[in-house]
Amino acid sequence: MTATVQSAAATAGHPGASGVDHGPLDTAALRAQFPILSQSVHGKPLVYLDNAATTQKPLAVLDAVDGYYRRDNANVHRGVHTLSERATAAFEGARSEVARFVGARDSSEIVFTRGATEALNLVAMSFGAMVLREGDEVLLTEMEHHSNIVPWQMACARSGAKLRVAPIDDRGELDLDAFEKLLGPRTRIVAVTHVSNALGTVNPVARIVALAHAAGAKVVIDGAQALPHAAVDVAALDCDFYAFSGHKVYAPMGVGALYAKRELLDAMPPWQGGGDMILSVTFEKTLYNVAPYKFEAGTPDVGGAVGLGAALRWLSEIGIERVAAYERELLDYAEKALLDVPGLGLVGTAADKAGVHSFMLDGIHPHDVGTILDHHGVAIRTGHHCAQPVMQHFGIAATARASFAVYNNRDDIDRLVAGLLAVQEVFA
Numbered sequence: 204m205t206a207t208v209q210s211a212a213a214t215a216g217h218p219g220a221s222g223v224d225h226g227p228l229d230t231a232a233l234r235a236q237f238p239i240l241s242q243s244v245h246g247k248p249l250v251y252l253d254n255a256a257t258t259q260k261p262l263a264v265l266d267a268v269d270g271y272y273r274r275d276n277a278n279v280h281r282g283v284h285t286l287s288e289r290a291t292a293a294f295e296g297a298r299s300e301v302a303r304f305v306g307a308r309d310s311s312e313i314v315f316t317r318g319a320t321e322a323l324n325l326v327a328m329s330f331g332a333m334v335l336r337e338g339d340e341v342l343l344t345e346m347e348h349h350s351n352i353v354p355w356q357m358a359c360a361r362s363g364a365k366l367r368v369a370p371i372d373d374r375g376e377l378d379l380d381a382f383e384k385l386l387g388p389r390t391r392i393v394a395v396t397h398v399s400n401a402l403g404t405v406n407p408v409a410r411i412v413a414l415a416h417a418a419g420a421k422v423v424i425d426g427a428q429a430l431p432h433a434a435v436d437v438a439a440l441d442c443d444f445y446a447f448s449g450h451k452v453y454a455p456m457g458v459g460a461l462y463a464k465r466e467l468l469d470a471m472p473p474w475q476g477g478g479d480m481i482l483s484v485t486f487e488k489t490l491y492n493v494a495p496y497k498f499e500a501g502t503p504d505v506g507g508a509v510g511l512g513a514a515l516r517w518l519s520e521i522g523i524e525r526v527a528a529y530e531r532e533l534l535d536y537a538e539k540a541l542l543d544v545p546g547l548g549l550v551g552t553a554a555d556k557a558g559v560h561s562f563m564l565d566g567i568h569p570h571d572v573g574t575i576l577d578h579h580g581v582a583i584r585t586g587h588h589c590a591q592p593v594m595q596h597f598g599i600a601a602t603a604r605a606s607f608a609v610y611n612n613r614d615d616i617d618r619l620v621a622g623l624l625a626v627q628e629v630f631a
């Protein structure tokens with residue numbers, strides 16, 4: 204299927220953030236760039252709707268990683284030979300690509316990590332240790348992924364700080380009034396997801412940053428589910444930290460990044476020791492390297508970073524605004540189609556959603572839904588989605604979740620719906 208959706212910017216004749224103006228989005232051509240999608244599962248053409256868990260990788264990424272290992276592989280930063288210089292250039296080039304994509308002022312504000320989880324742990328361990336004292340408060344929301352809960356619980360246990368949680372309502376939207384009331388003189392850190400992986404809710408992060416800063420708190424944004432779906436500009440948002448995973452944005456697994464304001468990185472202590480994060484070591488004293496290197500102990504995943512740079516370049520060439528507009532239309536189509544399935548209830552009906560529809564089928568356990576759909580070639584995720592407090596809010600143990608990427612189309616959604624009707628027949 205060829206989509207002809209254009210962003211408002213493109214329709215108005217303006218180039219997107221990438222500076223490139225392309226015309227209509229050709230999703231059939233886009234899909235052809237993903238070799239994994241052309242296979243059959245249980246004899247049916249694969250429909251992959253588990254993109255919030257991980258996205259598939261385009262040829263541009265596969266080729267970049269393959270080319271790196273075929274031509275340039277060497278350890279970075281310490282070598283004088285040609286391959287090491289090439290590997291270092293590729294690694295630092297990827298850092299610049301990340302900085303450009305998220306709107307950082309400088310590539311030194313980008314720390315490579317294993318993913319969003321490690322980025323959030325870095326902030327909790329390093330920044331948390333620096334600022335949190337007994338009686339201080341860390342404010343989260345009820346819709347956080349475990350990766351943005353557990354590191355803060357650990358930081359609170361170490362420091363004697365308290366965790367506060369801003370509630371969500373029954374549509375899955377943050378209660379902003381309650382959030383504002385929970386902000387106080389002891390709030391040091393606000394940690395909030397940009398987009399909920401369990402509900403699809405898009406949080407008003409610019410407003411959250413403004414409120415938190417007015418209260419004197421620093422803001423950590425978990426961008427794992429936002430970066431694949433919308434333009435992010437950390438400088439305009441004025442957030443203090445922004446964490447994301449490469450594998451959810453068409454890049455390999457095992458690599459991600461943390462954006463942090465340079466002055467914060469300069470002030471923060473390292474959180475892991477080892478090679479590359481030092482300037483000099485004696486048994487008496489170690490002098491640490493400058494940011495971002497002081498947060499990157501040990502040999503990094505250079506191939507992964509190269510793949511991440513390639514993925515973000517690939518997305519920029521498509522135009523992230525066009526991706527956002529196309530996915531918005533797809534999400535609306537999916538919502539209407541799902542609501543036509545008798546006995547289906549959406550979990551998470553926020554006015555602003557991205558990438559995800561979570562749902563329940565009356566009388567059928569989500570795991571059964573997912574297992575039977577798999578036999579129809581349709582891959583979705585079922586479970587608590589590492590967001591058990593969200594499940595507790597809705598009084599359920601699990602949902603079925605269909606999540607979308609730029610290579611999905613209306614046919615995929617029609618196949619999902621046909622699969623759901625088949626599930627109901629099995630249980631009829």
Ligand SMILES: Cc1ncc(COP(=O)(O)O)c(C=O)c1O
Pocket residue numbers: 255256317318319320321348350351396398399400425427428448450589
């Ligand atoms: C909102 C959110 N935050 C954090 C994470 C953790 O990402 P990773 O496992 O790639 O570190 C996920 C993964 O599903 C997520 O959806």
